[in-house]
Amino acid sequence: MLQSCSCDSCGEEVELKRGELPCDVLHGWFMLSHLKEPEIVDRYSFCSLSCLQKWLDKQLPVVPDVFIQSLAEEDNC
Numbered sequence: 674m675l676q677s678c679s680c681d682s683c684g685e686e687v688e689l690k691r692g693e694l695p696c697d698v699l700h701g702w703f704m705l706s707h708l709k710e711p712e713i714v715d716r717y718s719f720c721s722l723s724c725l726q727k728w729l730d731k732q733l734p735v736v737p738d739v740f741i742q743s744l745a746e747e748d749n750c
Contacts, residue, residue, distance in 0.1 A: 678702070681717045682724035 678699060679686040689698050699718070703725045707715040719725040 678718050680720040680724050682719055682728045685720045685724075687720075 676689040677686050678689065678695070680702075687698055687702075689695055701721075703719040703722065705717040705719070705725070707717070709715060717728070719728060
């Protein structure tokens with residue numbers, strides 16, 4: 674039986690063959706566990722630091738340009 678692990682950002686997939694240790698096959702990958710509630714854990718895998726960064730950027734709220742521009746206008750007063 675083959676198991677696989679895929680990057681939650683770019684979708685790269687790595688297959689773990691029978692007898693292979695995940696720590697050997699996924700060397701260099703980043704694994705993230707998000708403890709949402711007691712007993713509820715979301716797990717994410719990333720093949721590189723740049724994929725982790727892209728995923729993190731998508732998780733952050735975007736500040737509207739209008740708000741950022743209003744800050745610049747206040748500095749001119």
